[in-house]
Amino acid sequence: MSSKNRQTFAGLPTIEGNDHEEKSSQRVAGPYILLFFGFYLLLTYIVIVIEDAMPTVIRERDIADDDSNTFSEETAKVYLNRILGGQPRVAGTLFHLIKTSDMKDLVDEIANKANIPVRTDWQFVSGDYWLASSSPHVNCYQNVSNVIAVLEGESGFHPNGTIGTSLLVNCHYDSVPFAIGASDNGVFCAAMAETLSKLSRRKQKLKHNIIFLFNGAEESALMGSHGFLSHPWAKGVTNVVNLDSAGMNGKPSVFQVTDPRVLMAYKRTCSRPNAQGLGEVLFASGVIPSDTDFRIFRDFGNIHGIDIAFIKGGNVYHTRNDRPELIQDGVIQNAGNMLLSLVRELADSEELENKESKSTVVYYDYMGLFMVTYSTTTALVADVLVGLLGLSSVVYFLWLFGFRRSSVIELLWSAVGRIVCVLFGLAVVALNTVVMVATTTQMRYLSEQWLVVPLYIGPFVIAMTAASHAFDSWRAGKRSASRAARAARAQAAARALQAAALLLLCALPRLAGVRYAVAAPLLPAALAGLVSLTAVRYRRLTGWRHLVLEVVLLLPASAMCVSLAARLLPLLVPIMGRSGSDAPDYTVAAVTAVLASLAVAPVSGVELLFGGRVCASLLFASSLCVCAAFAPLSPYRGHTTQRHFWYHSQITTYDANLTAVENVTGVLVSKLDANSVQSALTALRESPLYGARGGAGPDRPGDTFEITDSDLTVYSTDKCEKYIYCNLPLYKPRFDRFMKGSLFINMGPPAEYEHSLTLANRSCDADGCALSFIMRGPAYNTVSVWPRPATPLRGWSLGSPLRATMSHEGRPLFVITHSTSTYSEVFQPLEFTLTFSVPRDLQSDILADISHHAHRVYHPQYFTTDYKKLLGVMPEYFNIATYLSFRTNYVF
Secondary structure, three states, rough: OOHOOOOOOOOOOOOOOOOHHOOOOOOEEEHHEEEHHHHHHHHHHHHHHHHHOOOOOHHHHHHOOOOOOOOOOHHHHHHHHHHHOOOOOOOOHHHHHHHHHHHHHHHHHHHHHHOOEEEEEEEEEEEEEOOOOOOOOEEEEEEEEEEEEEEOOOOEEEOOOOEEEEEEEEEEEEOOOOOOOOHHHHHHHHHHHHHHHHHEEEEEEOOOOOEEEOOOOOOOOOHHHHHHOOOOOHHHHEEEEEEEOOOOOOOOEEEOOOOOHHHHHHHHHHOOOOOEEEHHHHHHHHOOOOOHHHHHHHHHHHOOOOEEEEOOHHHOOOOOOOOHHHHOOOEEEEEEEEHHHHHHHHHOOOOHOOHHHHHHHEEEEEEEEEEEEEEEEHHHHHHHHHHHHHHHHHHHHHHHOOOHHHHHHHHHHHHHHHHHHHHHHHHHHHHHHHHHHHHHHOOOOOOHHHHHHHHHHHHHHHHHHHHHHHHHHHHHHHHHHHHHHHHHHHHHHHHHEEEEEEEHHHOHHHHHOOHHHHHHHHHHHHHHHHHHHHHHOOOOOOHHHHHHHHHHHHHHHHHHHHHHHHHHHHHHHOOOOOHOOOHHHHHHHHHHHHHHHHHHHHHHHHHHHEOOOHHHHHHHHHHHHHHOOOOOOOOOOOOEEEEEEEEEEEEEOOOOOOOEEEEEEEEEEOOOOOOHHHHHHHHHOOOEEOOOOOOOOOOOOOOOEOOHHHHEEOOOOOHHHHHHHHHOOOOOOHHHHOOOOOEEEEEOOOOOOOOEEEEEEEEOOOEEEEEEEEEOOOEEEEEEEOOOOOOOOEEEEOOOOOOOOOOOOOOOEEEEEEEEEEOOOOOEEEEEEEEEEEHHHHHOOOOOOEEEEEEEOOOHOOOHHHHHHHHHOOOOOOOEEEEEEEEEEEEE
């Protein structure tokens, strides 16, 4: 084809022939692409440093006695140590009762020194409710403890015991077994105590009362917050600020919003906001396997506001390493500054005079520097405009190129090339992950989260870059154009794809809260495209100048994408250590690759500015990734432990005559992470307790406790499909996902304690039978009711609606969890009645299979000698939460 027949790139430099004929100044030497990659790694580090920067710790002696506006981390730490004590504060245990009393003393001391009236109460409450979580069930609670303090505002108290308009601020001071719970949720309880103390120094009341709820049973499936709703003081609450944690250190993040007025107050008062609406979508979808009291206030109290939690450092969440000494300086100061300013603003706002129904908005922050929020209606208009702007930048490219059939075709080919690059990157990551899962230990990134870069992000970027250059070389042979022109065309194609994706998302209203992840970086990228195309059109830039121009112009968009990825990955990665998944690496690989594609989207096409020896540079980078992929690193290093739930159990099955027909004793090791069962098996077989040829087990003579292969059973899917919850002890319905693939170690039974389910009365009429039961047991119990097909359950004496938790073998299963959340020497029995629809000819038959699961949750003093020996041979990196459990199966 002659020169005069070629379509020139209207003003852009073009060349004849192939890539090797172009001038060296028109390209950037291939090896420098490693510096290009390094720059974005540095950008990621800088973004993280900026976002994690903490304020200076303020000491109490530097605050005036009448200063009600300055938070002190020093004082909050004193409160924290008083709240925590030296043991887990598991609801229903003696230590929990002791620390509840200490909590009450703490708020009373603050009240006694206050300038403004502060009223306190220690609430004891019982009730039940239907918890509509991912594993729905009835929560039945008795004697829950809540400590409540009210800072009186101008709205005041009413003669009937209720109060005027009030802001609710909530934390929970209980903890899970074998975890001190410094961050979950001691830090926020301490921050609340310090906020109460400082605001009580005021000389003038705020407009609304502030209720500080230190609830004592959040870890028991949110029972404390539900109990508070029956308190007279709850009737005046118009809004809530819920405080919780799924990690340690970093800045707490807003991740649920149901009242935009509260979010706007947060925006006004928080100088370094941390809020991402995408997290709310992930939480609601169940990707984040947790729950907070916010659900209770929203669903049962019609109380709306915001939910705030620590999310970084999730590797120590619910483990023994959630200790106060690991909390970094400035973390409590930052959280306290945010809380004190927000609470003061809300409690003095005329806007919050009335309770409003649930509503949503779009919100996100930019690197913690400022926050953007707008309505979903505005979001639709804005996102459509951003999508159109993105397409306009593509039209501008075509205007420069010339609206000809050939230019449009080449642009379409470039769009195909962008898609091919992403697909090739995903394929390489998938292949690498398959090989690593088959040949290495999964989840090595748990303790070294930076490993996601060489394991997943690096292969994706390298493969995408290689595919980009290969595709570009193929098209350059078809139609000649300068390197600058091809890079500009590839960038325009990338923007076209992003704009098209955004406009398609606009057709899905449910995704209004996540579209900003595409729209926010596309806006500056589209504007940057207009500027860079103009510069290249009118200025003949060298390859280096073109590269620097693109990097600088696209920096705002790149920083946004990097920030989003740098927040979501530290949230996701620790979850894999408690997901129960067989292959968590696949999940991490998929999510990481998607985030990587989002992060590189703004600069997609810029890689074509590099020429010459690019392949050699990519091979070098690949070799580094391969070394990391097969590095023999353990997932459990430093403060990262392997999570375990162990149940020292006795499982007894009775027939209709209450004759025991089966009795199994031993230890259930739940499959909490992909490696937990194999790690336990390896530790056992390498321990002195292992006897491969037999020995003294639970049914064998001898004085030496010994475990053999015949004592070890890994529960298959078949057994779990046949029996309800695999015929294993159930602590909470959501723990059922940890049962398949779990390990059962046959050995002697746990220490006996009182547990029974007694049929107190059975009465039948023309169309049904009512069975009345008395359940006695420890602080934690679960009852599963599985009616026979011909005798469905039609009612019960509980206040909760009659709903099934799930269906098993075509029959509905009803689950009731029960907790006595304040310790007493004798726990009161639970009495309840079940009513079945029963024809007369079946009224003497069996109506249902009912199981009673009784658990001592934190009682190491009752461990048997053999169980202590078993625990003693486990590796130090195990974090074992252990339960003493009896499952008793009945037919009635």
